[in-house]
Amino acid sequence: MPTTRSDFSGPRDLGEMQAMCSRVWSPRARFHPGQLAWNRYSQPVEPDRVGADEAISLWRLGDEVVGFGWAEGPDWLELQVTPDHAEVARDVVDWFEDWSDAPRQSAVAMEGDSVEPVLHEAGFRPDRDGWHFTHHLLDLRELPPVPQVAGYRLRPVEQGEVAPRAAVHRAAWAEFGRSRVSAEAYAQVMQAWPYRSDLDWVACDREGRMVASVILWLDDVNGVALVEPVGCEPGHRRRGLAGAVTLAALHRSRELGAHTAQVSPRGDEDYPGPRRLYQALGFRPVARTVTWTRSLD
Structure with missing residues (x-):
């Protein structure tokens, strides 16, 4: 069954993204469901649409979300995909490239995550000595x-x-x-x-x-x-x-x-x-x- 993509359309989509994060949570997973809630609502937003300089898209297999991309700006991508559907990361990166017009783009991934080879294939290079977050x-x-x-x-x-x-x-x-x-x-x-x-x-x-x-x-x-x-x-x-x-x-x-x-x-x-x-x-x-x-x- 092929995956389908849809753009963010409101709180129900955020809830499905959070459910995916809960389903695949581990100490090495990118997001906890609460992080998505804070990131989305800690500034005034219209519930059913994203801001002018951001974009969110979801990939589903049947009725279940298996990956998402959250472009917080034209130069910054957050993404997470389920471990058993790592190939969805390619679709996320392609979507971001089509949406963004920034000449320099960055994406964040957990060290050792399945999305890292996809980012490398797409021309991204890691900065392992720069600023980063550490899960404790x-x-x-x-x-x-x-x-x-x-x-x-x-x-x-x-x-x-x-x-x-x-x-x-x-x-x-x-x-x-x-x-x-x-x-x-x-x-x-x-x-x-x-x-x-x-x-x-x-x-x-x-x-x-x-x-x-x-x-x-x-x-x-x-x-x-x-x-x-x-x-x-x-x-x-x-x-x-x-x-x-x-x-x-x-x-x-x-x-x-x-x-x-x-x-x-x-x-x-x-x-x-x-x-x-x-x-x-x-x-x-x-x-x-x-x-x-x-x-x-």
Whole structure:
């Protein structure tokens, strides 16, 4: 049976992409279902269409998604295919080339993934020494206790707190540029599967203002909770809040049946802080991404 391709048409398609990611999840798989939810909804979007400078397409075998390409821009491709249909990667790369007019194009793959030979055949070359992400795992049976941080309270987000929850995220990430996580966008995040408010935790100061935060995305099928993202306002850093709020959410995920936690910080030395935080909590690296680039000049 041949595969069929269709362009992204809304939340149902995203759900099928997430279902594929859950079906083939392993420590070396590119995406956890929660990552797709965050990537899609952490900025204001129209639910049934992609932005002007992006494209998403899905490949199905019968009724089941076996691969997808997500062009986040004309020069950047994210893709994942099921291991038993690696040949679909060729169709994804061809689709991206037809859609993109960028003279220089990059694609991200897990090191050793079945898509790497396809990228090589298409003229992409790997940069194994450049910036990359490293998947880390934590066995939740080995979860440390939640530390008490004097002057702060750790708790899950409550109903009606969309605006302050979005604001604490923006404040934590402001040093990297203007964040697009508006209250509108965060409301979309909260509606996305597999978001749960009891896995969305914040640290509040004595006045009750949110100053640090974390979301965990629990894939019930695999029992794996993804940590994405964590942040702390600059004025409240170096007090252990980011680690404490993450541990509080991880303990809740274990209560809900998770046995493993995953996080994917940068693995290079240009941005080592988050990786050191997670490793201090017990996370250990298991796999990494590689960026492949080609020039069409």
